[in-house]
Amino acid sequence: MLDRLRHFIADVVSPAGSETRTFADGDYRLAAAALLIHVISLDGEPTEAEKRKLHALLEYRFDLDTGTAAKLIADATLVEGEAVDLYRFTSVIMRSVNEEGRLRIIEMMWELVFADGHVSEFEDNVVWRAADLLGISSRDRLNIKHRVADGRLTPDTAS
Numbered sequence: 001m002l003d004r005l006r007h008f009i010a011d012v013v014s015p016a017g018s019e020t021r022t023f024a025d026g027d028y029r030l031a032a033a034a035l036l037i038h039v040i041s042l043d044g045e046p047t048e049a050e051k052r053k054l055h056a057l058l059e060y061r062f063d064l065d066t067g068t069a070a071k072l073i074a075d076a077t078l079v080e081g082e083a084v085d086l087y088r089f090t091s092v093i094m095r096s097v098n099e100e101g102r103l104r105i106i107e108m109m110w111e112l113v114f115a116d117g118h119v120s121e122f123e124d125n126v127v128w129r130a131a132d133l134l135g136i137s138s139r140d141r142l143n144i145k146h147r148v149a150d151g152r153l154t155p156d157t158a159s
Helices: 002-013 028-041 048-062 066-082 087-096 099-115 121-133 138-150
Strands: none
Touching: 028 048, 028 066, 028 087, 028 099, 028 121, 048 066, 048 099, 087 099, 087 121, 099 121, 099 138, 121 138
């Protein structure tokens, strides 16, 4: 009887409970991917260029094959949709990733912001807030922004 009650509560809390995720909540890659998805979703439906860039960044930076990157994107899309703030993701990253890795995540965010050729004030603000929560200085955040704006730092999949 107790098990049935647990299952009922789990179904009420998470109706998509039948969907199993590949990446755990404590996985920094899931948290980083959720931040990236948040960035490309700010100005509406992500463009094809943004989607391709997201896939390429996750494969390249996290050394994932295409299928695993797609699973990460699917999992991150689910958790990003449930999140109420950035802290859920940045706190996981802070516990798991050193400063160099956190700088790379901010770099990935800027790569996605510039992927559609235009930076909105909302995108700029989200990167600023994420960088702040990740302990990245304003100087480092702006240096990364300018480097990314001046040229691509990672492989592009637009062929």
